[in-house]
Amino acid sequence: MRQAMALAQRALYVPAPNPRVGCVIARDGKLIAQGATQHVGGAHAEIMALRDLESHGLSAEGATVYISLEPCSHYGRTPPCVDALIKAAPSRVVFAHFDPNPSVAGRGLQALKAAGIDVTVGVCADEALEINPGFVSRMTRGVPYVWLKVAASIDGRTALPNGVSQWITGPQARADGHHWRARSCIVLTGIGTVRTDNPRLDVRHVTTPRQPRRGVIDPGLDIRADAAVLAGGDAVIFTANNDPEKIDRLSAQGARVVLVPDESNPSSAALPAARKRVDLMAMMRWLAANDINEVHVEAGEGMNGALIAAGCVDELVLYMAPMLLGDGKGLARIPAIARLEDAARFEFTDVTRLGSDIRIRARDMARWADLQSKLHLG
Amino acid sequence: MRQAMALAQRALYVPAPNPRVGCVIARDGKLIAQGATQHVGGAHAEIMALRDLESHGLSAEGATVYISLEPCSHYGRTPPCVDALIKAAPSRVVFAHFDPNPSVAGRGLQALKAAGIDVTVGVCADEALEINPGFVSRMTRGVPYVWLKVAASIDGRTALPNGVSQWITGPQARADGHHWRARSCIVLTGIGTVRTDNPRLDVRHVTTPRQPRRGVIDPGLDIRADAAVLAGGDAVIFTANNDPEKIDRLSAQGARVVLVPDESNPSSAALPAARKRVDLMAMMRWLAANDINEVHVEAGEGMNGALIAAGCVDELVLYMAPMLLGDGKGLARIPAIARLEDAARFEFTDVTRLGSDIRIRARDMARWADLQSKLHLG
Numbered sequence: 091m092r093q094a095m096a097l098a099q100r101a102l103y104v105p106a107p108n109p110r111v112g113c114v115i116a117r118d119g120k121l122i123a124q125g126a127t128q129h130v131g132g133a134h135a136e137i138m139a140l141r142d143l144e145s146h147g148l149s150a151e152g153a154t155v156y157i158s159l160e161p162c163s164h165y166g167r168t169p170p171c172v173d174a175l176i177k178a179a180p181s182r183v184v185f186a187h188f189d190p191n192p193s194v195a196g197r198g199l200q201a202l203k204a205a206g207i208d209v210t211v212g213v214c215a216d217e218a219l220e221i222n223p224g225f226v227s228r229m230t231r232g233v234p235y236v237w238l239k240v241a242a243s244i245d246g247r248t249a250l251p252n253g254v255s256q257w258i259t260g261p262q263a264r265a266d267g268h269h270w271r272a273r274s275c276i277v278l279t280g281i282g283t284v285r286t287d288n289p290r291l292d293v294r295h296v297t298t299p300r301q302p303r304r305g306v307i308d309p310g311l312d313i314r315a316d317a318a319v320l321a322g323g324d325a326v327i328f329t330a331n332n333d334p335e336k337i338d339r340l341s342a343q344g345a346r347v348v349l350v351p352d353e354s355n356p357s358s359a360a361l362p363a364a365r366k367r368v369d370l371m372a373m374m375r376w377l378a379a380n381d382i383n384e385v386h387v388e389a390g391e392g393m394n395g396a397l398i399a400a401g402c403v404d405e406l407v408l409y410m411a412p413m414l415l416g417d418g419k420g421l422a423r424i425p426a427i428a429r430l431e432d433a434a435r436f437e438f439t440d441v442t443r444l445g446s447d448i449r450i451r452a453r454d455m456a457r458w459a460d461l462q463s464k465l466h467l468g
Numbered sequence: 469m470r471q472a473m474a475l476a477q478r479a480l481y482v483p484a485p486n487p488r489v490g491c492v493i494a495r496d497g498k499l500i501a502q503g504a505t506q507h508v509g510g511a512h513a514e515i516m517a518l519r520d521l522e523s524h525g526l527s528a529e530g531a532t533v534y535i536s537l538e539p540c541s542h543y544g545r546t547p548p549c550v551d552a553l554i555k556a557a558p559s560r561v562v563f564a565h566f567d568p569n570p571s572v573a574g575r576g577l578q579a580l581k582a583a584g585i586d587v588t589v590g591v592c593a594d595e596a597l598e599i600n601p602g603f604v605s606r607m608t609r610g611v612p613y614v615w616l617k618v619a620a621s622i623d624g625r626t627a628l629p630n631g632v633s634q635w636i637t638g639p640q641a642r643a644d645g646h647h648w649r650a651r652s653c654i655v656l657t658g659i660g661t662v663r664t665d666n667p668r669l670d671v672r673h674v675t676t677p678r679q680p681r682r683g684v685i686d687p688g689l690d691i692r693a694d695a696a697v698l699a700g701g702d703a704v705i706f707t708a709n710n711d712p713e714k715i716d717r718l719s720a721q722g723a724r725v726v727l728v729p730d731e732s733n734p735s736s737a738a739l740p741a742a743r744k745r746v747d748l749m750a751m752m753r754w755l756a757a758n759d760i761n762e763v764h765v766e767a768g769e770g771m772n773g774a775l776i777a778a779g780c781v782d783e784l785v786l787y788m789a790p791m792l793l794g795d796g797k798g799l800a801r802i803p804a805i806a807r808l809e810d811a812a813r814f815e816f817t818d819v820t821r822l823g824s825d826i827r828i829r830a831r832d833m834a835r836w837a838d839l840q841s842k843l844h845l846g
Contacts, residue, residue: 244784244814244830245799246624252806398792406622406792412830413811414776416802421623424794428630433791436622438826441819448816450826452622452790 091156091184091213097126097135098158098221103272103298104129107381109159109189109225111135115143115180117153122146129299136161136171140178150178158218160189160211163197172201182208186218187465190229219465223404224275224383230464233374234275236385237405238394239267240421244410247418248391253286255419261295262445263409267388268295270407274302274386276326276377279319280393281308290318291388302386305377307393309368311336311347320345328373330366348376370400395423398434404457406436408450469534469562469591475504475513476536476599481650481676482507485759487537487567487603489513493521493558495531500524507677514539514549518556528556536596538567538589541575550579560586564596565843568607597843601782602653602761608842611752612653614763615783616772617645618799625793626769631664633797639673640823641787645766646673648785652680652764654704654755657697658771659686668696669766680764683755685771687746689714689725698723706751708744726754748778773801776812782835784814786828 097112104110105127113135115123123146125138133141136157143150161171161183175183183202188195188211202209219226224235241259242248249255257264271277277291284306291304304325306313311331319325323344330351337347352369377385387397397403408421427433436452443449475490482488483505491513493501501524503516511519514535521528539549539561553561561580566573566589580587597604602613619637620626627633635642649655655669662684669682682703684691689709697703701722708729715725730747755763765775775781786799805811814830821827 242624243811244624244786244828246620246622250806250808251804254806254808256808258808395794408622410816410828412814412816413808414800414802414814415805415808415811416773416800417804422792422794424792426629426795427793428628428632430628430632430634430636430791430793433621433793436790436792437824438788438790438821441821441826443816443819446815448819448828450622450788 101126109222113139150180154182157185160198164193176205184210187215241409243415247415249419260445263447265295272298275382276303278305280389479504487600491517528558532560535563538576542571554583562588565593619787621793625796627797641825643673650676653760654681656683658767
């Protein structure tokens with residue numbers, strides 16, 4: 091199963107919006123074939139492993155198949171893997187956790203059992219969730235898995251008072267940041283960052299077979315036509331401004347404009363469209379509905395704080411540089427609290443050195459426990 | 469030599485103001501005796517190792533002696549170790565680096581050589597400096613080695629806007645903080661922290677054979693007679709206020725009042741005594757002159773910032789708790805800069821998990837290189 095996980099992990103940039111899955115076929119404790127899910131529309135891990143088996147002139151009969159996810163039982167973009175498995179007739183199938191896709195959700199297990207195949211579920215389930223948090227989130231919560239990528243000094247400053255932030259961290263940390271972009275389905279920022287840094291938001295410092303989408307939260311549709319993020323023509327602009335002229339202009343540039351005004355309170359509803367805020371949770375639901383599993387946010391303290399306050403954030407990916415900046419911009423502008431008990435609680439899941447910087451991953455504990463519970467884990 | 473280092477490391481809380489030293493005697497690559505420096509006035513590591521040797525009825529003849537520091541050649545509180553070594557007549561002595569004490573500084577080496585003993589210098593010298601940065605600093609720079617201990621949230625907040633900071637970190641991080649207090653010669657804070665938290669500043673959560681001194685930077689002599697730090701009667705108050713009444717009152721409580729007014733600029737000189745600032749560098753020189761090797765600072769953002777700006781700080785010991793606090797107090801109030809190139813540069817030397825928190829050590833690179841150069845290292 092560890093090898094199946096490793097195969098899934100290696101496919102991190104590849105199959106979105108499908109989950110990353112690895113499959114290993116073993117006989118007498120020896121690996122005889124393996125595969126990982128291909129690009130969307132391509133073969134799933136099980137099919138790849140069965141093909142690998144065939145190419146070696148071997149049969150699955152009497153073998154054990156290890157998969158990092160329940161095999162699919164439905165016709166999606168490809169025929170159900172469970173049918174191919176039953177045809178191959180291994181004696182046993184082991185998978186990490188049930189497919190949270192409501193079209194599968196246990197049906198793969200039932201079909202295998204009905205075919206007389208021995209099935210074990212729940213091996214390395216937590217590790218498997220680590221590999222596909224976005225897919226599980228989209229399928230079970232209807233929103234993507236969201237992380238904030240932040241580069242900060244030891245004293246938690248992400249930019250100088252004059253806005254300068256390039257570069258706080260070194261080349262290894264920046265390349266690692268692109269790894270996180272590459273695994274995501276969309277790289278999202280706010281209009282403030284577009285104005286200050288004019289980022290392209292594409293993946294450059296690591297090799298990837300696909301580029302994630304790029305998105306800008308721009309309540310007033312203030313983005314300039316020459317903004318770097320609009321180059322390439324597939325950007326998504328989330329706005330509260332329904333100004334048809336502005337929308338037409340952006341659409342003509344190939345951008346997708348999505349209207350998600352915040353109508354949550356009367357005072358907001360009364361505002362002119364150009365001054366409304368974006369309903370961040372509605373934006374997340376739109377993203378999930380549009381096959382976005384994982385959202386990589388690279389924004390300023392204002393947008394970071396708004397996303398946290400709106401309950402949209404699962405994880406912080408913090409790159410800390412060994413410097414003190416004193417005054418400047420913070421990580422996230424969130425409302426002040428009066429008691430430490432009221433602080434937003436995370437859990438450090440990983441600390442890694444990257445050149446002279448360190449990367450600290452911190453996960454929202456309650457949200458992660460919720461995802462685990464959806465898979466009947468922990 | 470590794471074992472000699474380990475012995476010195478184990479004596480971390482013990483011999484101040486003497487350096488922590490370990491000594492191992494080996495024959496044919498086998499350890500036959502060992503020792504570490506005792507409390508001030510007690511035996512040094514070499515003497516302890518020779519006694520250990522004797523207690524086993526063994527002789528040093530033909531053996532190799534490994535010491536984490538050059539053996540002393542002068543009459544301090546104890547007779548010179550180098551004489552005892554020469555008398556024991558090992559065939560070889562290996563030590564990590566020269567004793568930076570100007571009364572020794574190579575004389576130990578010369579005496580051993582003159583006695584026909586083979587000597588090797590410079591083995592694990594950097595590691596040895598890590599064990600005695602304060603002793604080396606005091607001897608070579610005339611100031612102590614100073615670290616700031618800070619407990620902060622992921623977003624670099626050390627207290628809520630209302631001043632609440634107990635407890636941001638968990639019990640393991642707090643116990644580790646007491647380890648750092650225990651190894652220091654003085655635990656120093658500012659009058660602001662005394663007012664807000666009224667800390668005792670003593671070592672409680674780890675077992676130590678000696679308590680460090682306690683110090684308060686209190687420019688105006690505003691400390692209340694019932695401040696917890698004054699209990700025990702050995703606190704040092706650094707002040708700019710020469711008010712004889714206040715000084716007498718504190719002295720009567722057993723506190724030592726040290727006048728170090730900042731006279732560096734005319735506007736400061738013109739201030740009334742009660743409003744002057746403390747000359748932090750003069751305070752550091754006073755501390756070194758009074759046998760303080762290592763200073764543990766546990767203060768608020770104002771004092772931390774002032775110490776950094778005054779060029780007094782060698783290291784940050786940051787405990788990061790997995791929470792976001794939003795608005796609140798920062799790590800260190802230092803002047804804003806306009807270019808990232810002007811930021812104070814550190815180096816991460818260690819990241820350790822402590823329960824749900826992490827400890828991040830960051831060292832001022834230039835100051836460390838300076839200490840190394842004093843030992844003719846790197």
